[in-house]
Amino acid sequence: MRIVIMGGTSGIGLAAAEHLTAEGHEVTVTGRDPERLAAVKDRVHAAESVDGASVEQVAAFFDRLGSIDHLVLAFSPGAVGIGNLREIDLADLRAGFDGKLFAYLSAIQKARVSGSITMVSAASARAALPGTVTLAAVNGAIERIVPPLAAELAPVRVNAVSPGIVDTAWWSFLPPDQREAQFAAAGQQVPAGRVGTGADVAAAIGYLIGNDYATGVILPVDGGFTVAR
Numbered sequence: 561m562r563i564v565i566m567g568g569t570s571g572i573g574l575a576a577a578e579h580l581t582a583e584g585h586e587v588t589v590t591g592r593d594p595e596r597l598a599a600v601k602d603r604v605h606a607a608e609s610v611d612g613a614s615v616e617q618v619a620a621f622f623d624r625l626g627s628i629d630h631l632v633l634a635f636s637p638g639a640v641g642i643g644n645l646r647e648i649d650l651a652d653l654r655a656g657f658d659g660k661l662f663a664y665l666s667a668i669q670k671a672r673v674s675g676s677i678t679m680v681s682a683a684s685a686r687a688a689l690p691g692t693v694t695l696a697a698v699n700g701a702i703e704r705i706v707p708p709l710a711a712e713l714a715p716v717r718v719n720a721v722s723p724g725i726v727d728t729a730w731w732s733f734l735p736p737d738q739r740e741a742q743f744a745a746a747g748q749q750v751p752a753g754r755v756g757t758g759a760d761v762a763a764a765i766g767y768l769i770g771n772d773y774a775t776g777v778i779l780p781v782d783g784g785f786t787v788a789r
């Protein structure tokens with residue numbers, strides 16, 4: 561199968577790329593940073609520089625590529641707009657929407673997909689955590705577009721995985737000691753007793769891609785965060 565993973569050079573996307581490559585698929589990953597692209601290019605079919613937030617670059621990429629079987633959308637602008645609503649800059653809130661929701665929608669518009677589309681949302685969409693209004697709004701919107709898109713794009717299947725805290729470079733905005741403390745505390749708050757890994761989420765992405773009867777699904781992969789609240 562020809563699979564594209566946008567945001568496949570780090571974290572969850574990279575883990576998905578490795579998982580799907582090991583299953584024998586032809587995986588093309590995209591990202592922006594040339595060093596990250598160079599580091600992964602020999603581990604996948606191809607690694608291409610595409611800014612997912614640029615409608616022009618996304619359109620040109622999918623025109624070049626032609627038809628694909630599966631699309632995985634695994635990028636975001638990172639930890640923008642974190643903080644209580646009254647303290648955040650509205651421009652950051654908007655950047656959260658532009659860099660994830662609108663970017664995902666533009667990729668879905670442009671890609672020629674025959675099998676499935678899997679988006680990566682976040683457990684913040686289903687939580688009530690102070691300081692996460694931007695994340696909840698953006699990822700909540702992504703989770704809400706899954707059902708209408710699954711109906712509209714059928715027979716193409718449309719799903720999302722909804723991870724809890726996952727140990728990836730997304731968290732690099734925190735100094736290492738704070739990050740470790742945050743992960744330890746978060747791990748204690750979920751039944752699984754730890755934060756997630758990219759491989760945990762990659763396995764769920766692989767399931768959604770591989771199961772021809774799974775569509776319209778929002779699959780939590782959060783160590784039980786949802787039930788622990």
Ligand SMILES: NC(=O)c1ccc[n+]([C@@H]2O[C@H](COP(=O)([O-])OP(=O)(O)OC[C@H]3O[C@@H](n4cnc5c(N)ncnc54)[C@H](OP(=O)(O)O)[C@@H]3O)[C@@H](O)[C@H]2O)c1
Binds near residue numbers: 635
């Ligand atoms: N880590 C968590 O705790 C967590 C929890 C819930 C949900 N998520 C979601 O999981 C997804 C993946 O995050 P991650 O944790 O794997 O983060 P990550 O390790 O920082 O990886 C992000 C990937 O996206 C790429 N990317 C970022 N902006 C891009 C853009 N404009 N165009 C193209 N590629 C872009 C990055 O490469 P370049 O920077 O080189 O472009 C990188 O390959 C995100 O949607 C995130 O919101 C993460």
